[in-house]
Amino acid sequence: MIKFTVNGAEHQFDGDSTMPLLWYLRDHAGLTGTKFGCGIAQCGACTVHVDGEAARSCTLPVAGLEGKKITTIEGLAEGRLHAVQQAWMEQDVPQCGYCQAGQIMAAVDLLKRHPDPSDEQINTLTNLCRCGTYPRIRSAIKRAAALAKSESAGREADA
Amino acid sequence: MSKQSPNVSPLRDWQQDLHDRSVPTVSTTHADRRSFLKASLTAAGALLITASLHPRRARAESSSSPGMLGFFVRIDTDGTTHIGARSPEIGQGVNTSLPMIIAEEMDADWARVKVKQMPMALKKIDEAPGIAWKYGPQGAGGSTSIPSAWSDLRQVGAKVRQLLLQAAASQWEVPVSDLRTEAGVVIHADGRRLSYANLAASAATSAWPEADVPLKDPKDFRIVGTAQPQVALREIVTGRAEFGIDARMPGALVAVVARCPHFDGEIESFDASAAKQIPGVREVLVLPGPKHGEPISANLATGVAVLADDSWAAIKGRRALQIRWKPGPYAQESSASLDRQCAELLKGEGIRCREDGDFDAAREAAARTVEAVYRVPYVSHCPMEPQNACVHVEADRVRIVAPMQSPSGASRVAHQLTGIDRFKIDVRMTRVGGGFGRRLSNDFVAEAVLLSKLSGKPIRLLWTREDDMRHDFYRPFGHHHLIASVDEQGAVSSWAHRLASASKYYRRPNVKPEDMWNPEIYPDDFPAQLVSNLRLEWFAVDSGMTRGSWRAPAHTANAFAVQSFIDELAVATKRDPVALRLAMLGEPRELEYGGHGGPVFDTGRLAGVLRRAADKIGWGRDPGKGRGLGIAAHFTFGGYAAHAMEVAVADDGSYRIERCVCAVDVGRPINRSGLEAQMIGGTIDGISTARNLEIHIRDGQVVEGNFDRYRLLRMADAPDVEVEIIDSEADPAGAGEMGIPTAAPALTNAIFAASGVRVRSLPIGPKIAAG
Numbered sequence: 001m002i003k004f005t006v007n008g009a010e011h012q013f014d015g016d017s018t019m020p021l022l023w024y025l026r027d028h029a030g031l032t033g034t035k036f037g038c039g040i041a042q043c044g045a046c047t048v049h050v051d052g053e054a055a056r057s058c059t060l061p062v063a064g065l066e067g068k069k070i071t072t073i074e075g076l077a078e079g080r081l082h083a084v085q086q087a088w089m090e091q092d093v094p095q096c097g098y099c100q101a102g103q104i105m106a107a108v109d110l111l112k113r114h115p116d117p118s119d120e121q122i123n124t125l126t127n128l129c130r131c132g133t134y135p136r137i138r139s140a141i142k143r144a145a146a147l148a149k150s151e152s153a154g155r156e157a158d159a
Numbered sequence: 160m161s162k163q164s165p166n167v168s169p170l171r172d173w174q175q176d177l178h179d180r181s182v183p184t185v186s187t188t189h190a191d192r193r194s195f196l197k198a199s200l201t202a203a204g205a206l207l208i209t210a211s212l213h214p215r216r217a218r219a220e221s222s223s224s225p226g227m228l229g230f231f232v233r234i235d236t237d238g239t240t241h242i243g244a245r246s247p248e249i250g251q252g253v254n255t256s257l258p259m260i261i262a263e264e265m266d267a268d269w270a271r272v273k274v275k276q277m278p279m280a281l282k283k284i285d286e287a288p289g290i291a292w293k294y295g296p297q298g299a300g301g302s303t304s305i306p307s308a309w310s311d312l313r314q315v316g317a318k319v320r321q322l323l324l325q326a327a328a329s330q331w332e333v334p335v336s337d338l339r340t341e342a343g344v345v346i347h348a349d350g351r352r353l354s355y356a357n358l359a360a361s362a363a364t365s366a367w368p369e370a371d372v373p374l375k376d377p378k379d380f381r382i383v384g385t386a387q388p389q390v391a392l393r394e395i396v397t398g399r400a401e402f403g404i405d406a407r408m409p410g411a412l413v414a415v416v417a418r419c420p421h422f423d424g425e426i427e428s429f430d431a432s433a434a435k436q437i438p439g440v441r442e443v444l445v446l447p448g449p450k451h452g453e454p455i456s457a458n459l460a461t462g463v464a465v466l467a468d469d470s471w472a473a474i475k476g477r478r479a480l481q482i483r484w485k486p487g488p489y490a491q492e493s494s495a496s497l498d499r500q501c502a503e504l505l506k507g508e509g510i511r512c513r514e515d516g517d518f519d520a521a522r523e524a525a526a527r528t529v530e531a532v533y534r535v536p537y538v539s540h541c542p543m544e545p546q547n548a549c550v551h552v553e554a555d556r557v558r559i560v561a562p563m564q565s566p567s568g569a570s571r572v573a574h575q576l577t578g579i580d581r582f583k584i585d586v587r588m589t590r591v592g593g594g595f596g597r598r599l600s601n602d603f604v605a606e607a608v609l610l611s612k613l614s615g616k617p618i619r620l621l622w623t624r625e626d627d628m629r630h631d632f633y634r635p636f637g638h639h640h641l642i643a644s645v646d647e648q649g650a651v652s653s654w655a656h657r658l659a660s661a662s663k664y665y666r667r668p669n670v671k672p673e674d675m676w677n678p679e680i681y682p683d684d685f686p687a688q689l690v691s692n693l694r695l696e697w698f699a700v701d702s703g704m705t706r707g708s709w710r711a712p713a714h715t716a717n718a719f720a721v722q723s724f725i726d727e728l729a730v731a732t733k734r735d736p737v738a739l740r741l742a743m744l745g746e747p748r749e750l751e752y753g754g755h756g757g758p759v760f761d762t763g764r765l766a767g768v769l770r771r772a773a774d775k776i777g778w779g780r781d782p783g784k785g786r787g788l789g790i791a792a793h794f795t796f797g798g799y800a801a802h803a804m805e806v807a808v809a810d811d812g813s814y815r816i817e818r819c820v821c822a823v824d825v826g827r828p829i830n831r832s833g834l835e836a837q838m839i840g841g842t843i844d845g846i847s848t849a850r851n852l853e854i855h856i857r858d859g860q861v862v863e864g865n866f867d868r869y870r871l872l873r874m875a876d877a878p879d880v881e882v883e884i885i886d887s888e889a890d891p892a893g894a895g896e897m898g899i900p901t902a903a904p905a906l907t908n909a910i911f912a913a914s915g916v917r918v919r920s921l922p923i924g925p926k927i928a929a930g
């Protein structure tokens with residue numbers, strides 16, 4: 001029996017522990033926002049956060065998740081949309097939208113590491129978008145950085 | 160066609176879906192779903208435009224009149240306006256742009272609009288083939304959704320407005336001519352106002368106008384021509400948008416299939432005992448496939464299917480299968496053998512697809528002749544969402560939920576495989592994780608139908624990436640031999656395009672051998688009618704690869720060859736590449752264009768995008784050492800596009816796009832944000848494909864299987880794309896495909912300008928070979 005949390009809720013799994021987290025989420029937890037694109041950690045469509053860091057869930061067996069905290073796209077907004085989600089909407093980023101959950105999870109992770117990312121830092125993102133939304137992703141990341149900055153300034157002013 | 164069809168479709172109308180939580184709704188205001196549910200619950204007084212004081216008569220009309228006008232709009236008493244989106248949303252933005260057209264003509268308040276995907280619906284008609292679209296065309300391909308919507312959905316919106324005007328007129332007892340409308344309200348000349356929400360119930364009692372009603376003067380447009388974010392944004396960024404792969408059917412087994420990897424091969428033997436040991440694996444079935452060389456009308460290849468409780472068990476089960484395959488007649492085929500075949504073919508004589516003037520004589524008499532051969536490889540569609548389908552075949556009905564570009568094709572293939580009446584085949588389109596032409600084929604639907612029929616269970620078919628990349632309808636492979644001569648004055652006096660390619664019509668049902676060239680060479684394309692001695696010649700390449708429509712089909716290959724060659728011609732004759740193109744296009748005029756996107760090709764509009772792109776990039780300036788400017792322009796399916804790029808080539812042969820301009824004229828823009836997105840996406844797709852992508856063949860099998868070897872462009876190599884939209888008042892064309900064809904030649908022309916190296920074989924690769 002493996003125990004971990006997904007978006008704050010306790011999960012237990014006693015099935016095949018070689019199952020990648022991606023399939024657990026999609027087939028067993030009813031969380032289909034995390035997408036399957038390649039299955040070999042190449043495309044990033046399946047990106048989630050494990051203990052706060054981006055990870056490609058298609059190659060993460062459930063066996064290694066004991067005690068981990070997992071966040072998926074469905075759990076990213078806490079009460080209100082995350083700054084990255086807001087920026088994605090402002091910039092009208094998605095086309096088909098299939099890669100975008102993974103793109104957003106990867107961008108949130110990037111902004112945690114680099115709150116004011118340079119173009120070179122944005123270039124380290126390797127998530128694939130077959131529709132070619134990269135230019136809008138780039139501008140949305142910059143916009144999200146600005147939004148996050150004004151949000152945290154707002155929080156400090158409130159305190 | 161069907162044995163005993165009832166008169167009306169037993170399928171629910173999409174309006175009923177409004178009360179069904181399982182069918183996603185998306186909203187322009189991005190309100191959350193809870194508020195929508197509330198709106199639905201209070202929708203008792205809602206306007207169902209199909210309702211009528213004379214319900215029987217109105218219903219009969221609405222199910223027999225062409226266009227199905229009454230089916231698209233509903234206004235709730237709180238003013239929420241529901242608009243149905245009939246075409247599949249594959250990322251091209253039609254779930255936003257099509258409802259914008261209806262909203263415009265009905266004068267809706269766009270901020271109050273909610274959009275819902277309509278299911279596919281058919282109706283019976285008396286004329287052959289006895290069946291027709293109920294809501295109008297519902298496919299996604301050929302950039303046709305917008306032009307067809309422009310011709311019928313404007314009337315839908317205008318008729319809704321008409322009903323609301325009449326309702327206000329009778330309430331106030333005034334003539335309709337005293338009234339006008341503004342976003343969601345009818346206004347009397349004296350200033351009185353009535354909201355659509357208040358008028359909806361009474362408007363619903365009038366009969367649907369049969370005759371066409373006047374349309375808005377485009378100068379009064381408030382919605383069409385603006386930039387609107389796509390309606391499903393909130394659902395997408397929160398992970399709630401439902402794609403095909405997210406669809407579920409109670410009791411469904413997940414099916415993963417091991418398909419024969421050899422072109423036209425077969426199963427020799429297999430052992431499923433280990434697979435059946437995997438916990439969760441329920442059944443292993445042989446999936447029948449098409450016979451050698453026969454038309455492919457259902458699935459692509461024979462295989463062995465593992466049916467399991469969940470995806471992982473099915474994937475593991477497939478891994479455990481022991482299968483011996485029998486290679487088919489193409490076991491010797493390789494990429495190199497195709498290259499040799501093309502070179503050999505081009506030495507001979509092909510089919511003359513167009514012959515104007517006397518090419519041979521003109522060439523003989525010419526002052527100068529230039530020729531070159533270009534190579535365009537096979538490429539895969541690889542939409543981000545791999546193929547999948549949920550299908551349940553029951554004794555007398557079929558239910559299909561899948562990401563499709565051709566839902567009617569899905570209905571046809573299900574009928575073909577089950578014999579079940581098409582009116583008992585329920586086809587639901589989900590949001591689609593990319594199309595690019597791949598999902599114009601319904602081979603994956605056919606597989607799920609076959610497996611559901613064989614197992615008697617609902618099937619959730621899942622393709623892995625390897626399945627998707629190795630079992631595709633690839634963009635055709637070809638060698639293009641171009642020859643042109645110039646006369647003493649420097650004018651292009653003759654032109655030949657000799658193409659050896661593997662026709663996309665390979666194994667397509669109902670295609671005559673003599674028509675195989677039709678999808679490879681479009682006879683009216685530039686420079687036809689602009690060069691008096693012109694020859695278009697085609698040679699059939701024999702290949703076992705299945706081929707199909709890849710975003711902007713032959714335009715991607717042909718524009719690369721033609722637009723590269725013009726550049727070579729300009730260099731050889733010391734002319735400016737833009738000036739040469741403009742000289743060839745000549746005075747702005749309309750030429751006949753018989754192919755898709757016609758009936759005319761306007762040389763002035765092509766010159767317009769060319770000039771705009773040239774201006775924007777600063778054509779004529781010296782970009783400095785190691786840098787170059789490149790340009791290309793092409794007419795694709797009714798739209799005109801040009802790319803201009805500035806490229807820097809380093810000493811080690813690596814190259815970088817420093818600037819990229821895309822100028823586009825697709826007629827009147829509907830949604831500027833969506834149009835810009837399509838041009839950015841098309842451009843990136845074109846660059847990605849030109850730079851890195853080729854599907855190789857070895858021993859009659861596809862080599863690449865996943866994104867590790869099939870290297871799609873990533874963020875670090877994606878340039879910003881400066882989109883220049885021409886403000887045209889011409890009727891709108893689509894925009895899904897126009898952004899691709901000129902990206903590759905603009906890039907390779909810029910590489911030549913920067914380095915002197917001419918890239919004639921795609922893909923370019925991450926570095927160019929030293930010049």
Ligand code: FES
Pocket residue numbers: 035036037038039040041042043044045046047056057058059
């Ligand atoms: S599905 Fe995990 S990286 Fe592609």
Ligand code: FES
Pocket residue numbers: 094095096097098099100128129130131132133250543592593
């Ligand atoms: S939006 Fe379609 S794959 Fe990224």
